[in-house]
Amino acid sequence: MEEQIQLKMIQLSQVETQMVRWLWYPFIPYGKLTIIQGDPGDGKSTFILNIAAMLSKGQGFDTDMEQGNPVNVIYQTAEDGLADTVKPRLESAGADCTRISIIDESEKSVSMTDDRLEQAIRKENAGLLILDPIQAYLGCGTDMNRANEAREMTKKLGSIAERTGCAIVLIGHMNKGSGAKAAYRGMGSIDFYAVARSVLLVGRIEGQPNMRAVVQIKNNLSAFGHSKAFELTEEGFRWIGDYEITADEILGGIAPKACKIDMAKQFLQELAHSKNLIMSNEILELAAQEGISKRTLENAKKELGIKAKRINGSWYWDLHKD
Numbered sequence: 001m002e003e004q005i006q007l008k009m010i011q012l013s014q015v016e017t018q019m020v021r022w023l024w025y026p027f028i029p030y031g032k033l034t035i036i037q038g039d040p041g042d043g044k045s046t047f048i049l050n051i052a053a054m055l056s057k058g059q060g061f062d063t064d065m066e067q068g069n070p071v072n073v074i075y076q077t078a079e080d081g082l083a084d085t086v087k088p089r090l091e092s093a094g095a096d097c098t099r100i101s102i103i104d105e106s107e108k109s110v111s112m113t114d115d116r117l118e119q120a121i122r123k124e125n126a127g128l129l130i131l132d133p134i135q136a137y138l139g140c141g142t143d144m145n146r147a148n149e150a151r152e153m154t155k156k157l158g159s160i161a162e163r164t165g166c167a168i169v170l171i172g173h174m175n176k177g178s179g180a181k182a183a184y185r186g187m188g189s190i191d192f193y194a195v196a197r198s199v200l201l202v203g204r205i206e207g208q209p210n211m212r213a214v215v216q217i218k219n220n221l222s223a224f225g226h227s228k229a230f231e232l233t234e235e236g237f238r239w240i241g242d243y244e245i246t247a248d249e250i251l252g253g254i255a256p257k258a259c260k261i262d263m264a265k266q267f268l269q270e271l272a273h274s275k276n277l278i279m280s281n282e283i284l285e286l287a288a289q290e291g292i293s294k295r296t297l298e299n300a301k302k303e304l305g306i307k308a309k310r311i312n313g314s315w316y317w318d319l320h321k322d
Contacts, residue, residue: 023128023167025064026222029197030127031165033158037172038202043212043232044171045080047202048130050237053093055128056100061239071127073100074120076110078136092236111139112153121164132171154195197221203250205229215247264292264300272319280308280315
């Protein structure tokens with residue numbers, strides 16, 4: 001006979017309103033699950049290790065990443081050796097390795113439903129837990145392609161994140177389907193994707209063999225973040241920042257469209273042939289007609305060294321270059 005569970009109700013008036021806290025706005029929230037997915041060898045682990053290294057020192061790639069207070073990190077990996085790969089990579093990135101820990105799996109392997117995950121987060125006061133790759137932490141006999149099994153595992157992990165306030169990041173390999181949406185090329189059941197609040201795609205940039213793009217393909221908590229890029233050089237990891245590319249361009253192996261900032265610079269240079277001094281509002285309107293955003297136009301203005309002047313109470317852009 002099925003056990004009867006007593007009905008319990010929660011009135012929203014009794015729930016204390018809270019703001020979402022961000023480890024890296026709007027990509028990695030505290031107290032939630034984030035997925036970073038991509039093809040094997042495309043730089044997912046390098047990307048997250050460099051995030052961990054920066055956070056361990058209280059630094060960030062940009063002002064949207066938590067800075068000032070060093071963050072304790074737990075990094076579980078089943079693919080790379082700790083002594084010859086993980087630690088050297090972290091040291092190369094300048095990490096404070098006293099703030100980065102690993103659960104000892106010598107006696108028993110860790111799984112997504114393992115109570116040691118929450119114990120470790122609380123013991124280390126960790127702000128970030130990484131499971132890399134998630135396929136290795138499913139536990140014996142678990143089929144990640146079965147929706148009921150995937151959802152139960154992921155919900156339990158999400159509950160751990162919520163109770164502890166820790167940001168939990170799952171690194172996942174894409175499946176081999178071609179031409180499909182990123183959500184359906186992810187880690188087995190779509191339920192992994194459904195439970196995560198943020199999903200990032202890491203992939204190669206066509207025609208740029210050393211560069212990788214990071215594109216947010218899901219965000220339930222805020223507006224989508226601008227696509228980013230990084231480079232893997234002989235000297236190591238180099239953060240580039242904002243980059244104009246879409247998930248479809250990454251998945252389809254399509255070269256990204258001409259960089260929007262280059263288009264904006266060309267637009268301003270062409271305007272300069274007609275007039276040197278133009279009202280800023282007029283320039284913004286003309287740019288909007290060309291599909292150029294105010295933010296992109298301002299960046300192009302800065303790169304070209306264009307100055308703004310106030311004349312008779314109105315702002316003008318001086319397109320003349322000495």
